[in-house]
Amino acid sequence: MSVIITTEAVVINSYDFSNTSKIVVLYTQKLGKISAMIKAGRDKNSKIGRTADILNLISIVLYNKDMREVQLLTQADMVAYFSNIRENYDALLYAHAVLELFQYLVKEHEENQRLYAGLRKILYRFDQRAEPPSVTFLRFFVFFIELAGYELSTNYCSNCGQMIDPMNSSAGFNNTAGVLCSECTQKMTLTVSVSQELFSALHCLKSGAVQTGLSQEQASRLISMLESFLKYQIPEFQGLKSIKCI
Ligand SMILES: [Zn+2]
Known part of the structure; x- marks a missing residue:
């Protein structure tokens, strides 16, 4: 019927x-x-x-x-129609990267009101040009990864469980484990270190802070870190083609 x-x-x-x-x-x-x-x-x-x-x-x-x-x-x-996105090349590429996440990582026929509302909100945010498009994308990316079930804790080390103060310490990031405290960062191989500034910015994005103070360059670094984490966690995910050359 x-x-x-x-x-x-x-x-x-x-x-x-x-x-x-x-x-x-x-x-x-x-x-x-x-x-x-x-x-x-x-x-x-x-x-x-x-x-x-x-x-x-x-x-x-x-x-x-x-x-x-x-x-x-x-x-x-x-x-x-989001005319401001269409007039700005970077915004257009990052908005397409959001669409790519839906194309490749969202299953069909699964209603999700939070995800729908998040998508709608982020497209309007790109269109408002309130911040660099990479920062807007990063906001959505952090939210998306969490909804996909790969939440990254910025309060605890994922290896030893020790508490981390996200506003005052540097950390490490590893594709298998996620966020690591500074001691585990030194012990574990294939770990990139994340400066205190970058780490607290990631923490603020996770809690939905409006102001991040992130530069375009810092946002790009966090995006590629999270992208490689997601590629490792989901082998069929090939990475984001739209923003490959940015
Ligand atoms: Zn640790």
Whole structure:
């Protein structure tokens, strides 16, 4: 039986299908990640085809059949086009890196209100240009890693369990263990050291602090550290292609 569903969604990806149609990958509020077909969506006059473009936040009407792999999109209206993201090359790359996380690391058909709200919020934040795009991305990345079940404690050493004061000490980071105290940092191989400044910034991001004082360069360092951690934890994750050359 097919059910008509009205919901909001972010367009994660888009593919051509046959000569005229289009398949979009959507992260929806009500159904989680799904694929949907837009019949004749490649036609220049297709309003749904134009509206359901990558990165757009849209409100949609969907014919949903549980047994079907690809649903049918019958209506799409623009909620936000994020023109400030599109005008800034760095913001665009980092916003695409967010979409990549959904493309490769989020399972289909799993509704998650927190993740949906986080995605929506971070796209608006990129669009507001309140800080360097790398810092905005890092905020989302920390949140995403936590929701994916790989929470990094910034209060305890993951090896010896000793308490760490994130505002006053340096730490280490290891792809197997995560955050380490300064003693374990020296003992364990393949550990990179994290300066006190960088470590407390990571701690602030985890607690959702608005001001981080992070520079673009510091944010990039934390992003590549977390990226390599995630690649190690999830072998099928190949890393973020959008920001590879930044
Ligand atoms: Zn330790």
